[in-house]
Every structure is written in structure tokens, then in C-alpha cells.
Amino acid sequence: MFHSFFFLIFLLFPPKLLLARIIPSTALEEQQHRRTIFTRFLGTGRGTEITGLSDLKKYFNRFGYLAPPRNRSESFTDQFDRRFELAVVTYQKTLGLPISGKLDSDTLNEISSPRCGVPEFPALHARATTKRFDYFTSQPMWTRGIPMTLTYAFSSQNMINSPALNDIRRVFKRAFNRWSVVIPANFTETEDYDFADVKIGFYNGDHGDGEPFDGILGVLAHAFSPEVGKLHLDAAEIWAIDFSSEKSDSAVDLESVATHEIGHLLGLAHTSVKGAVMYPSLKPRERKLELKMDDIKGIQALYGSNPNFKLTASLQSDISSSSRAVNSMVKSSMIKLMTMSIITILLLFLVM
Structure with missing residues (x-):
């Protein structure tokens, strides 16, 4: 929530x-x-x-x-x-x-830039320099057995004409699967919307949850933290599945947004890592599908690792890049500290 x-x-x-x-x-x-x-x-x-x-x-x-x-x-x-x-x-x-x-x-x-509607509330969070992922306040999560099984359903009354529903279903199946690859969780679509754990729909403007949508290329979507299970997308957007067939300069990649919002449903807040799925903004015609180590570390800290999860070459490269970035930050901080120490010593010397 x-x-x-x-x-x-x-x-x-x-x-x-x-x-x-x-x-x-x-x-x-x-x-x-x-x-x-x-x-x-x-x-x-x-x-x-x-x-x-x-x-x-x-x-x-x-x-x-x-x-x-x-x-x-x-x-x-x-x-x-x-x-x-x-x-x-x-x-x-x-x-x-x-x-x-x-x-x-x-x-x-x-x-x-177009972005997710979930606010950051930085005053309520404390990021360490080596931990860029974040959670909602009190770190809510789904309290189910491991491996966890969650059901999801689409609102028949809050749907868009394009893309087609079957295409939307395929997109969300792939998006849920990205998370199930890294944590011990299964996501299953159900026709029983009222009793589904996760309810998905497309809405216009003020739709009754205190988070009104604002039209094309504004707030793209929002989702609520565990265990509310609501994922809402702005029906006014030009949602695209394949940019080769959708030529609009304002088109937004549905799969990228779905993957991001599922992260919120599972308990992740926004990250400061620009390349990560959980970064809050997404430009038109941009695709951001693959989970980065920042996303993976954050979600595995909540639910543990899928026993079959293995690091790919790209993820190993991501780890190396992150390590270099952290080392660079530490080195920069040390240089600044040494510089300030030298200046302080010189000032004391001059006073004496």
C-alpha cells in the first residue's frame, strides 16, 4: 500500500x-x-x-x-x-x-520523463552507498509458503482495445516469469478476478484509488505494495508490444512497465540505478526488460533465491560494473576526506 x-x-x-x-x-x-x-x-x-x-x-x-x-x-x-x-x-x-x-x-x-506513479518518499528510507535498491516502509512482502504461488487476473471492465487482450496476457506472462526465474515463486493467471491475488486493469483519470492518471506520457502506471495486489495502467497511453508495428513517437513499451510494476507488487520500491528495471522513469520507445543485479539482490533479500537461478554472462558483467562503481565512489570519498584533513592541518599550522 x-x-x-x-x-x-x-x-x-x-x-x-x-x-x-x-x-x-x-x-x-x-x-x-x-x-x-x-x-x-x-x-x-x-x-x-x-x-x-x-x-x-x-x-x-x-x-x-x-x-x-x-x-x-x-x-x-x-x-x-x-x-x-x-x-x-x-x-x-x-x-x-x-x-x-x-x-x-x-x-x-x-x-x-514519463514515470511510475509510486512516490519515492526518500525521507522515509535510508540508502547505503552499496545498496541502491529500496523497499516500502516496514518492508511488506507476501506471506506465503515457499515456493510461493500467486494468481493474477485482468479486469474485463477495465481493458483497452489495443493491444489485443491475448497479446497483453502474453506480455504479462513473460513479465511475471522474469521475477519467478530469480525467486522461488510461481505466478498463474486465473479467470476469477474477484479472488485473484493480483488484479490488473487499465484506467482513465480519476479511478477511485487516490492516484488519478494524467493522460499520455505522464504517470504511466502504479502498483500497490504487498499484499494489496492492485496493478493499474493508464489507458490513455499508446501501449506497444512491438515497436516495429507501432510507429508512434509516444509509444510506451507495455512489457517494460509490467515488469517494473510487478516489482512493486512484490515489495520493491524505486532504485537509484538508472539501468535497473525498478528505476522510476521510462522514455517513449524505450525497452527495459532484463532484471539487473540491483533488482535481483533486492527481491532475493525478501524472498530468497530460486534454487535453479544461475548468473548469466550479462549479470556477471553487471556485478563487475557495480563493483567498479562502488570502488570509484569509495576512492573519491577517501580523496575528499584526505583533502579536507590536509586543509585542516594547514589551517591549524597557520594559526599557530
Whole structure:
């Protein structure tokens, strides 16, 4: 379930239309929308005031990075103040972006990208430098016997015409299988929607769960943590299974999104590893299907490893790359610490 804290904030301060996610209906409008964001906000930092920044703050509030104004009668301002700077820094750190505290190109590119609707709430989580995957608060998981068996079903009343239902079924079967390869779990489709463990459907706008969809290339989907078992996708998106047959520049890969949302259903929150399945954003016509070691380590920490799971060559390469990255971070931290120590010694020497 989304954090109860978020529901309280949502009820007290319901978000309105976000400038960072004005609803485009075509790829051209999406491109114009992105240019507007970059032109207006690029390079903005603390101490500046710019029209529209209050709407951008609503985006940060929506995904758990910025608390609402302390006074309920007040609204967000257009001032780039200290609180917003901290929110930007936290956003950059949480999503593995260069940390500048400003609305630089990397940050604005991420803000304007389609993404999952599950918020990060970084204040409720503590990431170690070598552990980039994350969980929901209190680490909920499915409490079933091992190997675990979960059933899933599709809503007959909340379905789209394209792709066809049989194609959607095949996509989700493959997506569930990716997770069952690495953990001792089986996922079986059932026709009994009411009694299925996982319920899947496509919805438009406000569909009654407090998480309204916002149209094409905004929030793509969201899923609830164990053991709620709800997976909702935005019916307004141009969902694609094969990009060779779907030519739209706004097409979104259904299998990539399904694989990501199943990770939430199983208990994983978002990661800061950009290449991982559980990273929150997915660009149009991008495919992100294969679980990375970050995804695998996170889910196996909850459920254990499938006894038949074996590392592939690509995963072994992923481990090596991650190790090099961690070693580089440790080395950089040591250099910074040594530099500060030398400066401190020199200052003490000069004082003496």
C-alpha cells in the first residue's frame, strides 16, 4: 500500500495539474512541453524567483520530496528557497543524478520523463552507498509458503482495445516469469478476478484509488505494495508490444512497465540505478526488460533465491560494473576526506 503518510498529505493538500506534467495528446505537444520546461527553468537555483516554479514544486510534493506549505491556507510560491533547494538535492541524490542543487539539464530531463506513479518518499528510507535498491516502509512482502504461488487476473471492465487482450496476457506472462526465474515463486493467471491475488486493469483519470492518471506520457502506471495486489495502467497511453508495428513517437513499451510494476507488487520500491528495471522513469520507445543485479539482490533479500537461478554472462558483467562503481565512489570519498584533513592541518599550522 502507498504510505499512509502520503494519503494524509493527499487528502489535506490534493495536487492540481502540474506544470511538469501538463497533459500532451501528441508527440509534438510532448516535445513542445519539454522545451518549455527547459527554456523556463534551466539553470535556476536558490535565491531566484520565476513564474511557474510553484507548479514545479507540486511535482516534488507529489513524489515525496517536498512537504506542503506549513500553513494549510497558503500555496507554494515561485521562490527558489532553501526548502526547495534541499528537495532538488534529495531528488538528484535519490535518482542517481549529478548533485548540483539546481534545475540543471539532467534534473529537468528526468522531471519531464514519463514515470511510475509510486512516490519515492526518500525521507522515509535510508540508502547505503552499496545498496541502491529500496523497499516500502516496514518492508511488506507476501506471506506465503515457499515456493510461493500467486494468481493474477485482468479486469474485463477495465481493458483497452489495443493491444489485443491475448497479446497483453502474453506480455504479462513473460513479465511475471522474469521475477519467478530469480525467486522461488510461481505466478498463474486465473479467470476469477474477484479472488485473484493480483488484479490488473487499465484506467482513465480519476479511478477511485487516490492516484488519478494524467493522460499520455505522464504517470504511466502504479502498483500497490504487498499484499494489496492492485496493478493499474493508464489507458490513455499508446501501449506497444512491438515497436516495429507501432510507429508512434509516444509509444510506451507495455512489457517494460509490467515488469517494473510487478516489482512493486512484490515489495520493491524505486532504485537509484538508472539501468535497473525498478528505476522510476521510462522514455517513449524505450525497452527495459532484463532484471539487473540491483533488482535481483533486492527481491532475493525478501524472498530468497530460486534454487535453479544461475548468473548469466550479462549479470556477471553487471556485478563487475557495480563493483567498479562502488570502488570509484569509495576512492573519491577517501580523496575528499584526505583533502579536507590536509586543509585542516594547514589551517591549524597557520594559526599557530
